[in-house]
Amino acid sequence: MTSMQRSALRPENTLSLGLLRREALQLALVAMATAxxxxxxxxxxxxxxxxxxxxxxxxxxxxxxxxxxxxxxxxAVLFYLAAVLGFAVLAxxxxxx
Numbered sequence: 001m002t003s004m005q006r007s008a009l010r011p012e013n014t015l016s017l018g019l020l021r022r023e024a025l026q027l028a029l030v031a032m033a034t035a036x037x038x039x040x041x042x043x044x045x046x047x048x049x050x051x052x053x054x055x056x057x058x059x060x061x062x063x064x065x066x067x068x069x070x071x072x073x074x075x076a077v078l079f080y081l082a083a084v085l086g087f088a089v090l091a092x093x094x095x096x097x
Contacts, residue, residue, distance in 0.1 A: 015067055015076050023063075027083050030056050034090050038097055046097040053091035060084045 030052065037049035064080030067073040 015070060015073050020076055020079060024079065027056065027060065031086060031090060034087075034094065037094055043097075046094045050091045050094035053087045053094060057084045057087035057091065060087060 034049040034053050034056075037045045040046070060080045060083035064077055064084065067076035067080060
């Protein structure tokens with residue numbers, strides 16, 4: 001393995017400000033897409049959106065744990081905590097819809 005490949009596999013290299021911005025945009029798009037399901041009267045669409053929200057919350061939780069374990073990434077940990085809470089709320093709303 002070259003040094004470039006090894007450094008790409010290190011978690012702390014995945015928590016740069018630019019990559020966090022890109023991930024924030026991606027998570028925001030997923031959140032908006034699942035929030036749109038609340039506008040439809042379809043129980044199936046709401047259920048699918050709730051499953052997506054649960055998966056997104058789980059992935060954000062894992063990313064938050066990685067950011068916490070790397071250390072010195074308080075902003076990233078808070079970002080992922082907010083994402084987990086936001087997706088949990090969306091999942092509950094979609095399940096109640």
